[in-house]
Amino acid sequence: MRRQRLRIIAAILWVVCHSASGGPEALRYVEQTLVVDGQSYRVRVPSGLHVELLTVEMNEPRLLTFGGNGDLFVGSKSGNVYRLVPPYTTPQVLVKLAGYPHSVALRKGEILIARTDGLYRAPYQLGQTAIARDDVSLLAALPGGGGHNSRSVAIGPDGRVYLSLGITSNCSDQFLDESYSFDDRRGGVLVLGDNEGKPKWETFASGLRNPVGFAWHPQTAVMYATNNGPDHWGFDLPPEYFSRITQGSFYGMPWFQYDGSKSVRDDCIKRAPPISPTQVVAPVATFPARSAPMGVTFVSNNAMLTSFANDAIVALHGSWGTQPSGGFFGSAASRRQPKLVVVHFKDGVANNVEDLVTGFQLENGDRWARPVGVAVGPDGALYFSSDSGINGLFRLVRDSGASSASAEITKSEPIANTGR
Numbered sequence: 112m113r114r115q116r117l118r119i120i121a122a123i124l125w126v127v128c129h130s131a132s133g134g135p136e137a138l139r140y141v142e143q144t145l146v147v148d149g150q151s152y153r154v155r156v157p158s159g160l161h162v163e164l165l166t167v168e169m170n171e172p173r174l175l176t177f178g179g180n181g182d183l184f185v186g187s188k189s190g191n192v193y194r195l196v197p198p199y200t201t202p203q204v205l206v207k208l209a210g211y212p213h214s215v216a217l218r219k220g221e222i223l224i225a226r227t228d229g230l231y232r233a234p235y236q237l238g239q240t241a242i243a244r245d246d247v248s249l250l251a252a253l254p255g256g257g258g259h260n261s262r263s264v265a266i267g268p269d270g271r272v273y274l275s276l277g278i279t280s281n282c283s284d285q286f287l288d289e290s291y292s293f294d295d296r297r298g299g300v301l302v303l304g305d306n307e308g309k310p311k312w313e314t315f316a317s318g319l320r321n322p323v324g325f326a327w328h329p330q331t332a333v334m335y336a337t338n339n340g341p342d343h344w345g346f347d348l349p350p351e352y353f354s355r356i357t358q359g360s361f362y363g364m365p366w367f368q369y370d371g372s373k374s375v376r377d378d379c380i381k382r383a384p385p386i387s388p389t390q391v392v393a394p395v396a397t398f399p400a401r402s403a404p405m406g407v408t409f410v411s412n413n414a415m416l417t418s419f420a421n422d423a424i425v426a427l428h429g430s431w432g433t434q435p436s437g438g439f440f441g442s443a444a445s446r447r448q449p450k451l452v453v454v455h456f457k458d459g460v461a462n463n464v465e466d467l468v469t470g471f472q473l474e475n476g477d478r479w480a481r482p483v484g485v486a487v488g489p490d491g492a493l494y495f496s497s498d499s500g501i502n503g504l505f506r507l508v509r510d511s512g513a514s515s516a517s518a519e520i521t522k523s524e525p526i527a528n529t530g531r
Contacts (some may be wrong), residue, residue, distance in 0.1 A: 112165060116486065117218075117309065120156055126310070127166055129180075130463075131189075132270070133512055137465070138157045138158075139154065139157065139467075140155045140157055140158065140466075141155070141156060141157075142154070142155055142156075142336075142470075143155075143161050143162060143349070144376040145162065145164055146165070147501065148158065149166065149249055151366070152468050152470070152475035152479050152480075154182070154468055154469065154470035154471070154493070155256060155336045155466075155468070155470050156467075156468050156507070159509060159510055160416070160507055160508065160509055160510065161507075161510055162390050162468060162502040162505055162506070162507055163505065163506045163507075163508060164201050164361075164501070164503065164504075164505055165198070165199050165200050165503070165506055166195070166199070166201065166202055166502065166503050166504050166506065167501055167502060167503040167530055168202050169185060169187065169191070169496070169502055169503055169504065170187060170188075170189035170191060170192055170272050170502055171187045171188035171189045171498045171502055172185045172186070172187050172193065172213035172483070172484065172496040172497070172498055172502060172503070172504065173185070173186045173187055173188060173213050173261070173405070173483050173484055173496065173497075173498060174186050174213060174215075174263060174324075174405075174406055174484040175213065175484035175485065175486040175494055175495075175496055176214065176215050176216060176217065176265075176474070177487075177488055177489060178217050178237050179217070179237060180237040180238060180425075181193040181196070181197055181198055181395075181460040181488075181489045181523060182194055182195070182196055182207065182237060182238070183196075183383045183486075183488070183494070183504075184215045184222070185210065185484065185496060185504070186212045186214040186215055186225070187213075187498075188213070188483075189211075189497060190207050190209060190210075190212065190385070191204045191205075191206075192204070192205045192206050192208065192215060192242075193205060194240070194293075195214060195504070195516070197489075197490075199400065199488075199504060199506070200260075200383055201495070202504075203240060203241075203243050203288055203421060203435075204237070205239075205240070206241065206242040206243075206244060206247065207244070207428035207486055208224065208226065208231075208247065209226075210227050211226055211227045211254075211260055211261065211262075211306070212224045212225065212226050213225055213261040214261075214262065214263045214264050214265075214484075215265060216264045216265050216266050216272065216409045217235070217266070218238075218266055220234060220235070220274075220337040220420055221233060221234055221235050221528050222235035222242070222355060223241075223250065223264055224247065224264075225263060225264035225274060226262065227249060227255050227256075227260040227261075227262060228252065228253055228254075228255035228387045229250070229252045229253045229255075230246050230249075230250045230251045230253065230262070230264060230272070230274060230303070230362075230413035231248060231249055231250060231251050231521055232247070232248060232250040233246045233247045233248070233527075234246060234251075235448075237262055243441070244447050246458035248384055249320065250303075250310055251303060251311070251312055252293075252297055252478075253274070253276060253308045253312070254293060254294045254295065254297050255294075256276075256279065256294065257279070258278075258279035258283070259276070259277030259278065259280075259281050259284055259297075259320075259321045259339075261276075261277075261323060262274060262275070262276050263275045263276075263308045263322075263323055263324065263325065264527070265325065265326070266276075267302075267327060267334070268327050268332045271302050271303065271326070271330050271519075272302065272303040273301065273302050273303075273315065273325070273334070274300070274301045274303070274312075274373060275299070275300045275301070275319070275322040275323065275324075275325055275336065276297050276298070276299075276301070276322075277297065277298060277319070277320055277321030277322065277323075277339070278297045278298040278320055278321070278364070278365060279297065280344045281320075281341035281365065282341065282343070282365045282377065282380045283297070283298075283365060284365075284380060284382050285297040285298050285365075286298060286305050286317060286318075287299045287301070287317040288317070288324055288383055288385060288442075290315065290385075296312075296445060298317060298318060298319055298320060298364060299314065299315070299316050299317035299318060299319045299322065299362075300315040300319070300322060300325060300334070300336065300356060301313065301314060301315060302314075302315045303370065304432045309371045309521060312358075313443055314384070315356070315358060315359075316356045316357065316358070316359070316360045316362070317362070318360075318361040318362035318363045318364050318366075318367075318386070318391070319338045319352070319354070319362050319364060320338060320340060320341060320364040320365065321338060321339035321403045322336040322337060322338045322339075322423065323337055323339065323404065323406065323427070324336065324337045324404065324405050324406040324407035324485075324499065325337070325356065325407060326407045326408050326409050326423070326462050328421065328423075328440075328456065328459060329411050329412070329421055330421055330459050331382070331459045333356075333459075334355075334356070334357070335353060335354065335355055335356060335357060335358040335395070335403035335423060335454075335461075336352075336354055336356050336363075336407070337352065337354035337360065337405065337407050337425055338349070338351065338353075338354060338394075338404070339404060339430075340352065340364075340400060341364070341365070341368070341379075342401075342432060342437060343379060344346055344368065344400070344437070345400075345435075345436055345437040346400060346401060346432055346433070346435060346436060346437035346445075347399075347400050347437075348368075348370060348400055348433050349367065349368040349369050349370060349373070349400060349403070350371060350394075350397035350398060350399060350400050351397060351398040351399070351400060351402045351403070351404050352394040352397060352406075353395060353396040353397065353398065353404070353454055353461065353464075354392065354393055354394045354395060354424070354427065355395050355461070356391070357392075360392045361386045361387075361392065362390060362391065362392055362456060362478070363391040363392075364381075364411065365377060365379065365380045366380055366384040366385075367381040367388060367391050369393060369394060369397070371397070373393075373417045374388060374391040374393065395460075396454050396461045396463075396464050397429060397448055397460040397464075397465065398452065400426070400432075400437075400447075401428065401429075401432035401437060401446070401447045402426060402427040402428075402430065403428035403429055403447070404425050404427055404428070405425075405426040405427070405428045405482065405483045405484070406422065406425070406426045406482075406484040406485040406486075407423055407425045407426075407485065408423070408424050408481055408485045408486050408487055408493075409421065409422070409423050409424075409487075410422050410423075410424060410493070413491065414487050414492075414493075415490065415491030415492050415493075415508060416487075416492075416493060417466065418490070419453055419455075419461075421456050422453050422454060422455050422456055423453070423454040423456070423459050423461075424451060424452070424453055424454075424485050424487075424493060425451070425452050425453075425454060425485070426437070426446075426454060426482035426483055426484065426485045426495055427447070427449060427450050427451070427452060427482065428449055428481050428482065428483060429446060429447045429448055429450075429472065429478060429481060430446070431446065431472075431479065432446065432447070433445045433446055441474065443475065443476025443477070444474060444475055444476040445476070446472070446476055448469060448471065448472040449471040449472055449478055449480065449481040449482055450466055450467070450468060450469045450470075450471065450482070451466075451467040451469075451485070451493075451495060452466055453465050453466075466481075466507065467507075468507060471497075471500075477500075478499060478500050479498055479500040480497040480499070480500045480505075481497045481498060481500060482496070482497055483495075483496050483497065483498050484496040484503075488506075488520075490505060490506045492504050492506050492509075493501040493506065493507040493508075493509070494507075
C-alpha cells in the first residue's frame with residue numbers, strides 16, 4: 112500500500128509540476144512498421160518522425176561516438192570496436208579486444224577505449240580503417256571484476272577525460288575514495304588527472320550504483336548522468352535516476368535510496384555512510400524502477416530534431432525484473448519495456464520526461480530490440496544501437512514527405528529474441 116501511495120503521489124506531482132512549469136505541448140504519436148527478414152515490427156514515434164534500421168551486422172553494440180569527420184565508432188560486448196562511415200550501413204571491425212570495450216572517445220592523434228580493467232589508448236587518425244592490437248596500451252588502470260563491468264568514457268567540454276563505472280551489486284561496500292582499496296573504488300564518475308606526468312584517476316562524483324550514460328548540456332555545459340537503481344526493493348522502487356552531476360557531489364548509493372520524494376537509509380549495507388545524508392543530491396528526473404537506463408545524449412540547436420533542442424535523449428534498456436516482486440521468474444510480459452525517452456529542459460533545468468520511441472517489446476514480453484547507445488549525428492539525426500534481439504544501428508529522422516511507414520532490411524542469420 113505504501114508503494115502504491117508513493118506512485119499515486121508521484122503521478123500527481125508530475126501533473127502539477129508539468130502544468131505549472133508551462134512545459135512543452137504533449138507529443139502526438141504515429142505507428143510505423145519496420146520489416147526485417149519478412150518479420151514486421153511496429154514502433155510508436157512522434158508525428159513527423161520515423162525510424163530507419165541501418166544495419167544488423169554488429170554483434171552486441173553498445174555506446175556510440177561520432178568523430179569530427181562524421182565517422183561513427185561503436186563499442187561492444189562482443190569485443191569488437193566498430194567503425195562506420197556515412198551512410199552507416201556497413202560496419203567495419205576496427206580492432207577486436209578482450210575485456211569488454213564498451214565505449215570509445217577520440218582526441219588528437221589517438222583513440223581511447225574503455226575496457227573493464229582500464230582505459231586504453233592507441234595511435235589513431237580519423238579515416239584510419241584498422242588498429243593493430245599490439246598498438247593498444249594501458250593508459251590508466253581501473254577496478255575490474257564482474258558485476259556492472261561496463262566502463263563509459265567521454266571527453267568533456269573542458270577537454271578532460273571522464274569515465275563512469277558502477278559498483279558490483281546492489282549493496283556492495285564500494286566507494287570512490289582513497290580510504291577504500293583500489294578494487295573497491297567504484298560507483299560514480301572519474302576524471303583523469305595528471306600526477307607528475309602520470310595519468311591518475313580523480314573522483315568527480317560518487318554514490319551512483321551504475322551510471323552507464325553521461326553527457327553535457329549544450330547551454331550550461333553541466334554534466335547529467337543516468338543511473339541504474341538496485342533490485343532488492345522490488346519491482347516499483349527505487350526509481351531510476353537522471354541526475355545533475357557536479358564536482359564532489361554524492362548521490363547516496365549504496366547507503367541511501369531515493370523513494371520518489373526523499374533519500375532514505377538502506378539497511379542492506381551495515382557500514383556507516385561516508386557522507387552525511389543531508390549531502391545526498393536528489394535526481395532531477397526519474398524513470399520507473401527496473402527500466403535500466405543506458406546511454407544519454409543532448410540534442411543541439413542545429414540538430415534535425417529541432418523541437419527537442421537542448422533536451423536529453425535517454426535509452427532505456429528494460430531490465431529482467433518482473434512483477435510483482437521484481438524477480439526473474441514472473442511473467443516476461445510484465446517487464447519494463449525498452450524505449451527511448453526525452454527529458455525536456457526549460458531554461459537549462461530538467462522539466463519532465465516523455466516517451467520518444469516505443470514498441471520494442473512484444474505482448475508476450477519478448478524484446479525484438481533493446482536500445483543502448485544514443486548519439487546525434489553530423490546530419491542532425493538521432494542514432495541508437497540495440498544489443499539484443501536485433502543487434503544493430505537505428506536512426507530517427509524527420510519525415511521527408513515521401514512514405515516512410517515501413518523499412519525493410521535483410522539479415523544473413525535469423526534474429527534471436529533474448530530474455531534479458
